[in-house]
Amino acid sequence: MDLAPLRDLGLTDGEIKVYLATLELGSATKGPIVERAGVASSKVYELLDKLVQKGLVSQVVRSGVRHYESAPPDRLLDYAEEKRLAVESQQAAVKKLIPQLEIARSLAGMGSETQVFKGMEGGRTAFGDILRTLKKGDEYAVIGISRFEPAFERFVVHFHEDRASRGIRCTVIVNELARDVGERLAKNPLTKVAYVGADLFTPVVFIVYKDKTLISISLDQVFIQVRSANLAQGLNAYARHLLSIAKK
Secondary structure, rough: OOOOOHOOOOOOHHHHHHHHHHHHOEEEEEEEEHHHHHOHHHHHHHHHHHHHHHOOEEEEEOOEEEEEOOOOOOOOHHHHHHHHHHHHHHHHHHHHHHHHHHHHHHHHHOOOOOOEEEEEEEHHHHHHHHHHHHOOOOOEEEEEEOHHHHHHHHHHHHHHHHHHHHOOEEEEEHHHHHHHHHHHHHHHOEEEEEEEEEOOOOOOEEEEOOEEEEEHHHHHHHEEEEEEEEHHHHHHHHHHHHHHEOOO
């Protein structure tokens, strides 16, 4: 019998021997299984427990003695399907994680071109660089708008009015918790707004323009400007991922 398909399912040689023994014996206790499988007596319960967890062997206690019996062979098909679905789930989880890992990887290349601005005056200076850097027809992305203090919200709304009047396009990804802010921004021309779920809440906003990123922590009135093509590239990839799952 070619046992390679069982190995491909992830069964060890010991598990295969014990599984085949239960198939051949029907309901049996430890002793006969050890003798038929040719495995160490000290290992057989461990191997049986693993097969029980996989649903390939069942266990019942009769008169205080454990008896084991193999599941029908077509249970192997169900087990193979469960493993396939588990792999697909792992792939989906990794795919979702990749954009965040790209950002982490990009941070390694940030270099020393980083400036920190504090307070509202610092914020005006930092945001002013966006308008100085971009020209009419250029486009940039804003990722993660959630909630602002009222004064900063007014500043942001006015900034976007100014930005749109200069012919600069902007894609804004807004948390559902701040839909009212998104709706105000969407009234500006050259502005595309998309919404992500409340579970993606973050107090930090990433503004990505050319090879620069402005990290806005508005609740603390701290604004960090980073000049890094790697970081900008990673965040733009993350923005594209969010747009693919966002509500327009």
